[in-house]
Amino acid sequence: MSDRSIPRLLxxxxxxxxxxxxIVPLSMTLYxxxxxxxxxxxxxxxxxxxxxxxxxxxxxxxxxxxxxxxWFAIQNSVFIVSSILILTVxxxxxxxxxxxxxxxxxxxxxxxxxxxxxxxPAVNAVLWxxxxxxxxxxxxxxAVDGMNSLVAGLRDFPVLGAFFSLWPEIEPISxxxxxxxxxxxxxxxxxxxxxxxxxxxxxxxxSEDESQKEAATLxxxxxxxxxxxxxxxxxxxxxxxxxxxxxxxxxxxxxxIEIVSRGNGNKNLPYLIGEFASNNxxxxxxxxIFAVIxxxxxxxxxxxxxxxxxxx
Amino acid sequence: xxxxxxxxxLSTVLWPVLAWTIALIFFFPIFWLxxxxxxxxxxxxxxxxxxxxxxxxxxxxxxxxxYDYWRFATNSVITSTFATLFALxxxxxxxxxxxxNPSRHTKDILMWMLSTKMLPAAAVLYPMTFLTxxxxxIFDTHFLVILVLCLINLPIVIWMLFTYFKEIPKEIIExxxxxxxxxxxxxKDILIPLAWGGVASTALLCFIxxxxxxxxxxxxxTVDAATLSKLIEGNRAPEGLFFGRxxxxxxxxxxxxxxxxxxxxxxxxxxxxxxxxx
Numbered sequence: 001m002s003d004r005s006i007p008r009l010l011x012x013x014x015x016x017x018x019x020x021x022x023i024v025p026l027s028m029t030l031y032x033x034x035x036x037x038x039x040x041x042x043x044x045x046x047x048x049x050x051x052x053x054x055x056x057x058x059x060x061x062x063x064x065x066x067x068x069x070x071w072f073a074i075q076n077s078v079f080i081v082s083s084i085l086i087l088t089v090x091x092x093x094x095x096x097x098x099x100x101x102x103x104x105x106x107x108x109x110x111x112x113x114x115x116x117x118x119x120x121p122a123v124n125a126v127l128w129x130x131x132x133x134x135x136x137x138x139x140x141x142x143a144v145d146g147m148n149s150l151v152a153g154l155r156d157f158p159v160l161g162a163f164f165s166l167w168p169e170i171e172p173i174s175x176x177x178x179x180x181x182x183x184x185x186x187x188x189x190x191x192x193x194x195x196x197x198x199x200x201x202x203x204x205x206x207s208e209d210e211s212q213k214e215a216a217t218l219x220x221x222x223x224x225x226x227x228x229x230x231x232x233x234x235x236x237x238x239x240x241x242x243x244x245x246x247x248x249x250x251x252x253x254x255x256x257i258e259i260v261s262r263g264n265g266n267k268n269l270p271y272l273i274g275e276f277a278s279n280n281x282x283x284x285x286x287x288x289i290f291a292v293i294x295x296x297x298x299x300x301x302x303x304x305x306x307x308x309x310x311x312x
Numbered sequence: 313x314x315x316x317x318x319x320x321x322l323s324t325v326l327w328p329v330l331a332w333t334i335a336l337i338f339f340f341p342i343f344w345l346x347x348x349x350x351x352x353x354x355x356x357x358x359x360x361x362x363x364x365x366x367x368x369x370x371x372x373x374x375x376x377x378x379y380d381y382w383r384f385a386t387n388s389v390i391t392s393t394f395a396t397l398f399a400l401x402x403x404x405x406x407x408x409x410x411x412x413n414p415s416r417h418t419k420d421i422l423m424w425m426l427s428t429k430m431l432p433a434a435a436v437l438y439p440m441t442f443l444t445x446x447x448x449x450i451f452d453t454h455f456l457v458i459l460v461l462c463l464i465n466l467p468i469v470i471w472m473l474f475t476y477f478k479e480i481p482k483e484i485i486e487x488x489x490x491x492x493x494x495x496x497x498x499x500k501d502i503l504i505p506l507a508w509g510g511v512a513s514t515a516l517l518c519f520i521x522x523x524x525x526x527x528x529x530x531x532x533x534t535v536d537a538a539t540l541s542k543l544i545e546g547n548r549a550p551e552g553l554f555f556g557r558x559x560x561x562x563x564x565x566x567x568x569x570x571x572x573x574x575x576x577x578x579x580x581x582x583x584x585x586x587x588x589x590x
Contacts, residue, residue, distance in 0.1 A: 008415070010495070011421070015421065025435075105332065115570055116338055241587065254433070288436065292435075296427065296430075299430060
């Protein structure tokens with residue numbers, strides 16, 4: 001045994017564990033995706049046990065591709081993930097630059113800012129959709145109500161009243177409809193993950209070359225052009241990391257969608273799989289295989305983006 | 313000159329005000345959750361009682377008496393702690409091997425590991441339940457929850473440790489090899505002390521993710537190994553009902569980890585880089 005083989009063997013437990021964790025479920029999913037397999041069917045009880053005699057070939061795949069929800073779910077997954085990525089990177093950059101300067105109470109500001117990252121996703125969803133965004137009982141409903149009664153009160157005033165009587169009643173927005181609940185999910189996940197972006201950008205900003213900035217200031221460069229020409233290039237790698245880690249987490253977003261949407265039509269790919277899996281395991285498995293393919297396509301992109309600089 | 317000082321004066325006031333405002337906006341939902349937990353269910357939905365109400369601990373006493381909060385909390389502590397320890401136990405040697413003896417495939421192995429996190433859990437839920445219930449008989453055990461939590465976080469743990477270990481000069485490790493130090497000794501006496509900050513941040517982040525996991529922990533447990541996510545799941549009432557109760561349960565589920573995060577804030581600010589800083 002050479003010098004190097006013992007240390008290299010040390011990665012085998014991790015590799016084997018993850019390989020089992022991947023291959024056992026994946027091969028079962030692959031198998032189920034080619035057979036008819038449902039949990040409840042009174043007319044065809046033989047379909048309720050997985051068996052090769054229920055072979056369906058690519059039937060499940062065809063069924064899934066023709067389901068109207070499938071393309072919508074893919075589109076919606078991509079929409080939700082990319083919206084969250086754009087928002088968290090922009091907000092994260094702005095906030096990281098803001099708290100990088102020293103000012104009174106910076107320590108407390110940081111603590112307050114990163115707190116949402118520690119909140120359980122299920123609690124995050126319950127809190128936002130009920131207590132904040134609910135159109136009647138949530139803070140949104142109460143705020144809109146307050147605005148409307150304020151305007152109504154102002155209508156009784158002599159001169160101002162004429163102006164305020166033109167003011168329309170504001171309607172609270174319901175975040176339980178298909179489209180709006182996707183916005184609600186984007187909002188709550190952005191709230192939770194912006195602190196993560198802030199944390200990573202903040203650490204990187206601390207390593208920024210201050211003398212370069214001072215030179216730029218002496219040369220009369222505006223703060224904005226310094227930010228664009230010096231800070232953003234310096235943050236290219238952290239941005240790539242934030243995008244990669246978040247893509248991994250948000251592609252499998254589930255709890256938030258489940259709690260916010262509750263069958264109102266707003267779904268992403270994992271949620272669609274969950275819906276199928278309540279009865280039709282075959283279709284759920286075929287959708288799962290599509291999800292694996294999608295994940296791999298995205299992984300290749302991420303690999304190109306981050307992988308190159310990973311090893312140096 | 314006057315214009316310059318005016319401008320810098322303005323920015324010395326404006327800057328902190330802006331930072332504080334944003335921080336308070338971000339923190340507000342958490343504050344509101346804790347605040348509402350001291351209202352009764354009836355008061356929590358009355359607009360006129362938004363800020364003026366008689367605070368009560370009713371929700372909390374209710375929670376500990378009727379919902380067995382401490383059992384869920386104990387399970388969360390046990391499973392998150394052991395999953396984190398186990399992930400480090402497997403992850404540290406792996407990251408050590410990858411950082412100091414990289415091969416042509418190291419990058420691919422790392423990326424493959426991360427890609428296992430993208431597998432759709434919902435697709436394998438049924439086979440997993442079936443396997444653990446009928447074949448292995450480990451459904452609803454601490455062992456299963458610890459194993460699953462460890463496996464889903466292992467890729468992130470290895471990735472993070474790898475990025476820290478990579479920053480340690482190879483010569484230090486080589487020198488210790490010359491002195492005849494064993495591999496285990498190298499890891500224990502040289503690597504971990506040198507990369508202590510990184511190992512601590514990794515452990516912390518892993519613990520947070522374990523605590524907050526809500527897909528597998530809810531679906532692979534019923535009673536014995538049920539964690540706080542399961543408690544939340546059970547208390548998710550239809551909209552508008554039981555805001556007080558819901559807030560108390562949620563507060564009790566998230567505050568331990570939020571407070572832990574506050575204490576370790578410095579560690580996270582310096583340590584959470586994922587190799588983004590050179």
